[in-house]
Amino acid sequence: MNTPPLPSQDFCLIRHGETTANADAIIAGVTDVQLTQLGRNQARALSHTTWPEQIAIYASPMSRAQDTARLAFPGQHFWLHNGLRERDWGVFEGKPLTEQPLREDTPDQGECWSGMIMRVHTAITEICAASQGKLPVLVCHSGIIRAARILWTTGDAGRRPPNATPLLFKQTDSKMMETPL
DSSP states (O other): OOOOOOOOSOEEEEEOOOBHHHHHTBOOSSSOOOBOHHHHHHHHHHTTOOOSSOEEEEEOSSHHHHHHHHHHSTTOOOEEOGGGSOOOOGGGTTSBGGGOOOTTSOOTTSOOHHHHHHHHHHHHHHHHHHSTTSEEEEEEOHHHHHHHHHHHSSSOOOSOOOTTOEEEEEEOSSSEEEEEO
16 A cells, blocks of 8 residues: 655554443444443543653544543543544444454445555644644544554554553654553
8 A cells, every 4th residue: 555654753542441332342433332431430540641741632533532532631622633533334333343344345335444544644644743742642443543553563453452541653763663651
């Protein structure tokens, strides 16, 4: 896949807290599901994170990401970015995770994987440019983190990232490395 140059700035991705769909093992890409009590507690626990520098907070427009941002960063402003929304799984929305198609397959009425990767590339590039020297912290979704791994690190989507865990994408000599903060 040919992509434009990637920003060389460090950034942090946080998957939202646990949702009702996560707890029930249901596909909920663009389905707007709520945080569970555990998810709210996970998000609140993020408020104790010590950040290595000043941060600029961005969130997906999905309520689970916005609620996580509000609980994790109480009283702080955050910006919404539509490019951080989760993948649309089309006809598979609301079905058990065991029925989820392969990532590379385009679900009927859903978003193709390569299109999502380009959307994530654009979103993170725009956010890095707008963060004015602060560390961009993006409250988003599993699919966004997996796309970022493909774009910025090993080229492999890897395992589903944990809920409410800051993952720092840090520039090294030749590439980005993903590490828990």
